[in-house]
Amino acid sequence: MLLRQMQYFQAVVRCRSFTEAAEECHISQSAISQQIKALEDELGFALLIRKNRSFELTPAGKFFYEKSLHLTEQAGKLMEESRKIALNENACIRLGYLKNYGGHEFQTAIALFAKKYPDVDITIFAGTHEELYERLRSEQVDLVLNDQRRAFADGYNNLILTRQPAFIEVPAGTFMSSLEKITISELNDTPYIVITAAGQEETDTSFYRDILGFRGQYITAYSLEEGRMLMLAGKGVLPIEGNFDISTSGVIARVPLYQNDEQITRLYCAFWKEDNSGYYIEEFAEILQNQFPAA
Secondary structure (H helix, E strand, C coil), X not given: CHHHHHXXXXXXXXXXXXXXXXXXXXXXXXXHHHHHHHHHHHHCCXXXXXXXXXXXXXXXXXXXXXXXHHHHHHHHHHHHHHHHHHHCCCCEEEEEEECCECCXXXXXXXXXXXXXXXXXXXXXXXXXXXXXHHHHHCCCCCEEEEECCCCCCCCEEEXXXXXXXXXXXXXXXXXXXXXXXXXXXHHCCCCEEEECCCCCHHHXXXXXXXXXXXXXXXXXXXXXXHHHHHHHCCCCEEEEECCCCCCXXXXXXXXXXXXXXXXXXXXXXXEEEHHHCCHHHHHHHHHHHCXXXXX
């Protein structure tokens, strides 16, 4: 009943009138007045100061009104999501992942989720950091595995998954493959292969140049596979993150990438909008988190 009473209270404030609010809610004016009074009795404080045919919000009433809008919106989404689960109606989840992330955790999480929820339709998108960010912002995907390049933003769930060491991939048997580590400054004369997307070339190369400090020549590739082919052909080194075994053993070598005396690390997170959170999204986020060692 408290939820319905909050909705009546919101209608009164929104309409600035008990009469108009009653009409909007399809109940009598006396009934909506009684419900507001019952809400105040339940809360233990006044929400409104009544003045003949008008009213003013108390400071507590103003605060309660603003916060209650979020609560009733979330309650509505909760009930709708629960109804869809009960009826198995249009169950779907749209996922995105960073296409130059080399770990297997995302793939494992998808396999486990699909086994647990075989009736949920899963769509998957691989993209660059900026592509994932824009798709999440425009609600074209529900959840993404992405690296952190911006400060965490309000309105999003920012679930930290792992901090991964950075490497370069080089052809096995070359001089670089024999090194225990290599620094960014030692690569300044070496072409650097950047995994990007059409239209994102400058954004991605500027990140590696201005933030990570690579000063050499850049070569762009549009998938991890293409980047590896260019690297194996001797066109440049390929930066990669993610803790995983190389499936092409004997062909590709990985060298830890350092800046000064420390290996570079990158923070990876699951991101999804707070106002687009739901049962399946949170379930997938939990399954994905369980694929990474506890911090």
